[in-house]
Amino acid sequence: MTVSLTCRGLSRDFGALRAVDDVDLYVGPGSRHALIGPNGAGKSTLMSLVTGALSASSGTVRLGDTDITRVPEARRARLGISQTMQHASLFPSMTVAENVLLAVQRHGRISPLPRRHPEYTARVGELLARTGLDGRDDVGVSGLSHGERKQLELAVALAGDPRLLLLLDEPAAGMSPAESARLVRLIEELPDEVTVLFIEHDLDLVFALATEVTVLHLGRVLLSGTPDEVRASEAVQQAYLGAGRTEELFWSEKAEA
Numbered sequence: 001m002t003v004s005l006t007c008r009g010l011s012r013d014f015g016a017l018r019a020v021d022d023v024d025l026y027v028g029p030g031s032r033h034a035l036i037g038p039n040g041a042g043k044s045t046l047m048s049l050v051t052g053a054l055s056a057s058s059g060t061v062r063l064g065d066t067d068i069t070r071v072p073e074a075r076r077a078r079l080g081i082s083q084t085m086q087h088a089s090l091f092p093s094m095t096v097a098e099n100v101l102l103a104v105q106r107h108g109r110i111s112p113l114p115r116r117h118p119e120y121t122a123r124v125g126e127l128l129a130r131t132g133l134d135g136r137d138d139v140g141v142s143g144l145s146h147g148e149r150k151q152l153e154l155a156v157a158l159a160g161d162p163r164l165l166l167l168l169d170e171p172a173a174g175m176s177p178a179e180s181a182r183l184v185r186l187i188e189e190l191p192d193e194v195t196v197l198f199i200e201h202d203l204d205l206v207f208a209l210a211t212e213v214t215v216l217h218l219g220r221v222l223l224s225g226t227p228d229e230v231r232a233s234e235a236v237q238q239a240y241l242g243a244g245r246t247e248e249l250f251w252s253e254k255a256e257a
């Protein structure tokens, strides 16, 4: 069942610093929602408030009709929130198929079965196909290209049939144009039932992929709208043009990486 995410008046303080400041965010069922803004805007902190890695100082987070503000991270995962980690959640000494198998077992939709059980094999095969990794089953993680690792992370994140998928780090960071084009296609091809919220600095990719965009600036929502609305916005342009070219600011984190 397709699900929405709603944040209301959400704030998070670190000592005297209010990293996320009274944020209202609505991510509609099945949407592809991009979170953008310069380094330090509060994007990662906001994502952590959604995953449950951090607790809110005030405000609420709802998944569909369920208030999850005080729900621990592990239970949020069981409610259908899945994330790709900032630092890859892969086991480097294992193969592609073994990584996906572990993720499938961990989600335990299927009660514990022998590893070579056909149900597992079918599920792993389906996830590899969906993320463009068919035929790569027996390759070790260290033998994958950067883009393929991202595809595998996506397969692992999809193993529990999430209702809300959070792409915490910029999915396309460090990728060749061909790899990022492929990733865009994979995200586009995700089932409509999956609601996606993602952080991305590559504005071309954001405007190609997102159905809605929220711009954060100094912890606050500067604007939420369609890609066209965000692109045309005076407020967004002014906020970024203040310190240089728009593009440079959006790209600042990537340039530093």
Ligand SMILES: Nc1ncnc2c1ncn2[C@@H]1O[C@H](COP(=O)(O)OP(=O)(O)O)[C@@H](O)[C@H]1O
Pocket: 014, 017, 019, 037, 038, 039, 040, 041, 042, 043, 044, 045, 046
């Ligand atoms: N664990 C933390 N402790 C103290 N300050 C933090 C912590 N995490 C983030 N911050 C601060 O909160 C602000 C927002 O950071 P972050 O959410 O990482 O922004 P973004 O992901 O948009 O770059 C920054 O000023 C950052 O230094």
Ligand SMILES: [Mg+2]
Pocket: 043, 044, 045
């Ligand atoms: Mg960040």
